[in-house]
Amino acid sequence: MLGSFSSGTGCYIGEHEIITATIRDEPEPIIIVMGCRHLTQNNLLRPFLKWAGGKRQLLPEIRLYYPKRIGCYYEPFLGAGAVLFDLQPKRALVNDVNSELINTYRVIAHDVEALIHDLSHHRNEKAYYYQLRDLDRHEEFQHASDIERASRIIFLNKTCFNGLFRVNSQGHFNVPYGDYKNPKIVDAVVLRAVSKYLNANEIHLSSVDFEEALEDATRGDFVYLDPPYDPVSDTASFTGYNFNGFGRDEQIRLRSVFDNLTRRGCRVLLSNSATDFIKDLYRDYRMEIIGAVRAINSDASGRGKVDEVLVMNFDP
């Protein structure tokens, strides 16, 4: 047994940033080169929201399995887009069933300066937070502009407890106030970088069910699937992305979409929690177990390190 790994970056050779893994438990640290990343990529591009199941911390491991050549990139469970912003494809179809989230991406693409201006008016105060949070309980919210709605989502995400997006069965945002000292409500540098990227490339945004979002994927395209997690235990269940949840029947439906994409010649990479159910569902495909620190969980006993599985239908 080699002990625990930690991954890192920060070493450069020519135009490449070297990604390493350090084995900590040895008497002398052993550093293994795990991959590299081309420096033409824009390092300012990164998620502008904190998202349940966000993949930022796992990127050094997920990156190792990106295919070398990519036609069009598909990401139907976009969330905060950690993989999209890491891969930075020139042609992509990205989607999330959460229409408030996709509205936010659209506003960043088309109206980023107005959004930054609107964000600068928010105040990190408890009473103000609840006033803005509870707007979706009122009829007038239907008339809020796209910019106001995007600004509200970013503000709530930065100031709510744990950066969750969670709605109740009526679709009302119900996360309590976070009471953080200095949340970065306006991250203009990142918002402008995201806006520039979305406009300078052929990035199509949609808000439909994942199956519909993948209808046009074809041979040579790369599909990254990051659905809501299969819960590790019943009590650790977290299905707060939207009020529909994502149960085992949905995971089974996703597996048949995975098979269908395989028949069409797409390269598909999927991440999920490494439960017996998921490992059995994808037993016909190549699987890699990677470590995950699950930062957002509605149940305290579900916190900590939970294994994650990467499933793929190709040799990277």
Ligand SMILES: C[S@@+](CC[C@H](N)C(=O)[O-])C[C@H]1O[C@@H](n2cnc3c(N)ncnc32)[C@H](O)[C@@H]1O
């Ligand atoms: C694990 S999160 C994705 C996280 C993302 N990879 C990141 O780095 O932030 C799963 C996403 O799937 C979305 N989702 C849930 N059900 C869906 C469906 N039926 N079709 C499309 N998206 C769905 C949720 O709104 C959520 O944003």
